[in-house]
Every structure is written in C-alpha cells, then in structure tokens.
Amino acid sequence: MIITRPDHDVTTNYLYHWSKPLISAAGRRHKVIDLAKKRANASELASIIKKVGPTLIVFNGHGDESTVTGFDNEPLIKAGKNHGILKGSTVYARSCRSAKILGPRCIRSRCRAYLGYDDDFVFFIEEEKITHPLEDKTAKLFLEPSNHVVISLLKGHSAGDSNSRSKELFKRVIQSLATSSAPRESADLVPYLIWDYIHQVCLEEPHTFR
Amino acid sequence: MTALKPKPSTIQEDIRKLVIARLRALPSGRKISIGSDGEYTADELIERVKKNDQVGKKIAEIQLQYLRSLKEGFLLPQ
Numbered sequence: 001m002i003i004t005r006p007d008h009d010v011t012t013n014y015l016y017h018w019s020k021p022l023i024s025a026a027g028r029r030h031k032v033i034d035l036a037k038k039r040a041n042a043s044e045l046a047s048i049i050k051k052v053g054p055t056l057i058v059f060n061g062h063g064d065e066s067t068v069t070g071f072d073n074e075p076l077i078k079a080g081k082n083h084g085i086l087k088g089s090t091v092y093a094r095s096c097r098s099a100k101i102l103g104p105r106c107i108r109s110r111c112r113a114y115l116g117y118d119d120d121f122v123f124f125i126e127e128e129k130i131t132h133p134l135e136d137k138t139a140k141l142f143l144e145p146s147n148h149v150v151i152s153l154l155k156g157h158s159a160g161d162s163n164s165r166s167k168e169l170f171k172r173v174i175q176s177l178a179t180s181s182a183p184r185e186s187a188d189l190v191p192y193l194i195w196d197y198i199h200q201v202c203l204e205e206p207h208t209f210r
Numbered sequence: 211m212t213a214l215k216p217k218p219s220t221i222q223e224d225i226r227k228l229v230i231a232r233l234r235a236l237p238s239g240r241k242i243s244i245g246s247d248g249e250y251t252a253d254e255l256i257e258r259v260k261k262n263d264q265v266g267k268k269i270a271e272i273q274l275q276y277l278r279s280l281k282e283g284f285l286l287p288q
Contacts, residue, residue: 009248010249011243011248011249014243062245063246069246073246096246120244120245122242122243122244124240124241124243125240125241125242125243125249126239127240127241138240174284174285185237188235188236188237191232191272194275194276194284195272195275195276198279
C-alpha cells in the first residue's frame with residue numbers, strides 16, 4: 001500500500017493523524033510506503049508507483065473534480081496529465097470531488113477501482129482538540145467510517161464490498177446520532193454525515209456502485 | 211380562481227432562513243472542514259450563506275440534501 005499524508009494545514013493534519021490507524025492495520029501482512037508530509041509530492045509518488053506497482057494507493061489531501069493534491073496542494077494526479085500511472089491499482093482518495101472526473105478517467109485507463117467522493121468530503125473538528133486530532137470525538141464520527149474503506153480493502157474485501165462496509169458504518173453512526181437519546185448537538189451533525197455517505201462512491205468497470 | 215404561487219426569489223430567501231436557523235443550532239467550539247479553503251465556525255458559515263458565495267451555497271445544498279433524504283426515509287430502519 002502506498003499512502004500519501006501531506007500535513008500543511010488543519011484539514012491535512014487531521015487526515016495525516018487519522019491515517020495512522022490505516023498504517024497500523026496494514027501491519028506486517030502488507031508493505032506500506034508512507035509518503036508523509038513533504039514526501040507527498042508528484043515526483044516521489046510517480047517514482048514509487050513505477051518501482052513497486054502497488055495494488056492499493058490511498059490519497060489524503062485536497063482536490064477537485066480532476067485532481068488530487070499532496071504537500072502544499074501540489075497536484076499529485078491530474079486527469080489527462082498523469083492519471084494513467086494508477087493503472088492496475090485500487091485507489092481510495094479521501095479528498096474533495098475527485099471521483100467526479102478523475103475517477104472515471106482512471107477507470108477508463110484500467111485502474112482496478114476508484115473509491116472516493118463525487119462532491120466535497122466534509123468533516124467537523126473540535127477547536128480544543130486541534131492539536132490532538134486522534135482525541136477528537138467529533139472528527140472520529142466522520143473519519144472512522146471513511147477509514148473503514150481501507151481497513152476493509154486490507155482485509156481482502158472487494159472494492160465494492162469495502163465501500164458498502166464503510167457506508168454501513170456511516171449509517172450506524174448516523175442512526176445512533178439521530179435517536180432521541182443522543183445529545184441535540186450531535187444530531188445537528190447528521191446532515192453532514194449523510195452528505196459524505198451519499199457522495200462516497202466506488203467506480204469500477206463495468207458498473208458503478210453507490 | 212388560481213392559487214398564488216410563491217416567487218422563486220421568496221423560496222430562495224425561505225431556504226436561506228431555514229439553513230441559517232439550522233446553522234445557529236450547531237454546537238459551539240466546532241468547525242467544519244469543507245473544500246480546500248479551510249475550516250469555518252457556525253458564525254462564519256452563516257455569513258457565507260448570507261453572502262451566497264460558494265461555501266454558503268454548498269452548506270445550503272448539504273441541508274437540502276438532508277431534508278430530501280429524510281423524505282426518502284433515510285433514517286428509517288431497514
């Protein structure tokens with residue numbers, strides 16, 4: 001598994017820390033190449049992909065419809081430029097909107113599967129936990145279910161199945177917050193969790209699974 | 211006699227008021243990470259919704275999608 005973890009602003013700092021459980025989950029069974037902080041750059045990524053031919057690539061960072069970015073928002077993969085380097089790999093991009101244009105382009109170029117978001121990926125943070133992201137129980141509501149995509153892939157589940165399992169976890173969190181016994185303030189996070197649930201997609205040939 | 215239909219601009223204004231009311235209910239001390247522009251408090255989001263900029267429109271979209279999902283029975287047990 002190759003994982004990119006830039007860490008140059010609050011959002012990427014949270015994703016950087018919340019990717020640690022993924023590296024732990026890979027354990028000894030999977031070789032992990034951790035492109036953390038400044039190593040999350042386009043040239044190093046291209047070089048590593050060419051060298052190891054990874055089965056799984058996980059991107060954390062910002063992005064748009066046709067791009068996922070790394071450290072300091074440098075484009076790592078851009079549709080029409082270098083998306084072909086993902087050929088043969090399963091990709092999970094925890095970034096905004098890249099499943100809209102980049103994902104389908106990757107699938108057409110024989111990427112095995114592209115999991116990501118066809119609109120913005122949103123999450124809440126607690127201001128007082130900003131220096132300890134893994135202790136942030138609000139962020140956990142969003143980032144643990146999204147982590148479950150990768151956890152499931154590492155366990156050997158198919159891309160479509162991993163997406164479903166992650167979404168099941170999202171739904172369990174949503175339903176637990178929506179009950180009358182949950183604190184009112186938690187219930188107000190439900191619209192944002194539903195948003196991530198709806199926009200997390202798995203693209204594969206010949207079908208697209210929502 | 212034909213029923214009076216609300217003007218689209220009235221609907222937009224009603225939606226904006228609804229979204230702002232929902233944002234006011236967000237707990238204090240939390241921020242949302244949305245897009246590449248950074249993180250926003252509830253008060254900052256309310257300003258964005260009032261300005262109707264990109265972030266404000268996205269928040270309104272999220273709230274409307276939530277209401278649609280309720281109508282479609284998203285939270286009902288399967």
